[in-house]
């Protein structure tokens with residue numbers, strides 16, 4: 267007897283989970299291209315005369331990023347300027363694919379490390395990501411203004427997570443692109459190589475003086491409550507500072523003669539007499 271062919275299994279309505287959109291228009295002409303892990307979110311701003319990309323995610327996810335561009339009716343060469351929020355592999359990875367036609371900008375403390383391909387800081391090789399070199403065309407400083415006509419981006423140097431971190435503030439719409447400096451809910455990043463807690467405290471305090479309606483971070487959710495998030499971020503940053511004191515007080519009390527301070531941080535070079 268001939269077997270009846272199996273009918274294709276149809277998902278019930280309850281089983282069909284609509285995929286969250288990967289391209290979201292946050293403001294007129296400002297799009298979030300959601301990050302493909304482990305990469306960061308990428309933001310595209312359609313300026314009056316120039317188009318800007320804020321961060322580029324990881325190199326390995328460039329084909330996905332290219333597809334997102336196609337969804338927006340864009341090509342890679344439609345990007346005129348790339349602004350990197352800091353020097354980490356998950357924010358800079360796909361930059362080299364745009365560099366033939368786009369100008370690349372980063373804070374000078376990030377630019378130096380990127381140009382020297384400082385793997386100890388960028389983590390590209392450590393995370394087994396392609397390390398295609400590019401250089402930084404414009405070395406940014408705190409206070410630099412990038413005028414796109416319809417939008418203006420003010421560079422705010424916010425060291426802490428790393429030394430080369432910046433946030434980008436749009437004063438008319440009151441938007442803040444934060445990279446890894448502050449996330450929704452006031453969450454902060456870890457202190458990575460080159461960063462430090464006291465700079466982080468100052469950076470977050472400076473940001474809390476701005477009038478901000480929307481916070482666009484490099485990972486996680488967009489926040490519409492920066493007024494609540496930033497005071498929390500200041501408390502978190504201060505807590506990190508206090509935790510350091512507590513750690514060293516405990517370390518001094520309990521350390522054995524052979525313990526070295528550097529062993530607590532995993533990296534230490536002994537200087538030979």
Ligand SMILES: [Zn+2]
Pocket residue numbers: 352354427446455
């Ligand atoms: Zn980072």
